[in-house]
Amino acid sequence: MPITHLLISWYHESCRPLPWRMTTNPYLIWISEVILQQTRVDQGNPYYQRFAERFPTVTALASASEADVLLQWQGLGYYSRARNLHKAARTIVDKYDCQLPGSSAELIKLSGIGPYTASAVASIAFKEPSPAIDGNVMRVMARYYSADSKVNSPELKKLCTIAIRVMMQNHHPGDVNQALMELGALICRPAAPMCTVCPIQQGCSSFSTGSQSKFPVPAQKAKPRNRYFVYLVLTGIEREAPYIVLRKRAKGDIWQGLHDFPLIETKETPTDSAITDSLLWKSLLPTVRPSLLHATYLKHQLTHQTLHCWFIRQSTENLSTGLNEQEYLKIPFDRLHHFPFPRLIQRYFELRRTMDNDDAPI
DNA sequence: TTCCTGAAAG
């Protein structure tokens, strides 16, 4: 029995009944692929369900505001995926007559669709024989061929492309792509692969020499840089309603389009005097003396940055001057759930709720 | 190179 047959038979018997496998709707297949980029199935699944319900068509997605889309995406990370999804939906409505383009060559022109997603969608939705090569697939192939090229290298991608094209000659391209990804997720896992139940064990070079753990050869990883954030958590009461001051994050840095608090960033571990010296503190609270010792500290790890964050609570009664209302938003507590926040800020809110363990959400 | 998070590993 040829290896590809064994793989595809295994896939048809053992594939998980995931919601996006229950549809032939190219739009929903696209959504699921974007959500699953850099995201595990268990984490992405509930997001897919809610997203598909809230935005059932390209038109629905294109009609929504970016903030609405980000709100649905809140907590998933890599928020550019949500912004790009929204942008691409508008392109599809404006330039493609509300229909998802039917080839990988056209799909790849859309925001947020790269070689992997273009091939995945085109192969699954349109039967195009285009290999979809992600980290899972590269791991499977590197082990199968004991390939020395590093993960993500052009060499390894080329090897994958050629081998998978051959597999697609006698099988549904979407099944071949999904079978390889499913094998990588369920059997040929990063650690402790389950070679004893692997459908393509008999052809696997690494298995034959017991060298599974040597492949794929890892790429070198960059070291994260440290950043130091001092957040001012300003609360007050206006017209009997408690509010908190938020700031929408701008372009050119992390979390763009999401919300956090007025921020003092320092180059090194902040000191109380560094805070009083900052422009923001001098303009808002020149008579108040900050204490980092009494601030809430949270550490937050991103791919390329380690954030060290202190949260200083102040009542806005102490404010010397008015806030710039263009930049800073006074938001009543009961409207906070309309705003998308990064996980760090959600964690801060959760922490406050636990510490106060009473009525106030802040 | 840069973007984020939750699960896994230590």
Next chain:
DNA sequence: CTTTCAGGAA
């Protein structure tokens, strides 16, 4: 408990 890891596009 803290740190590392997995996962594509621009």
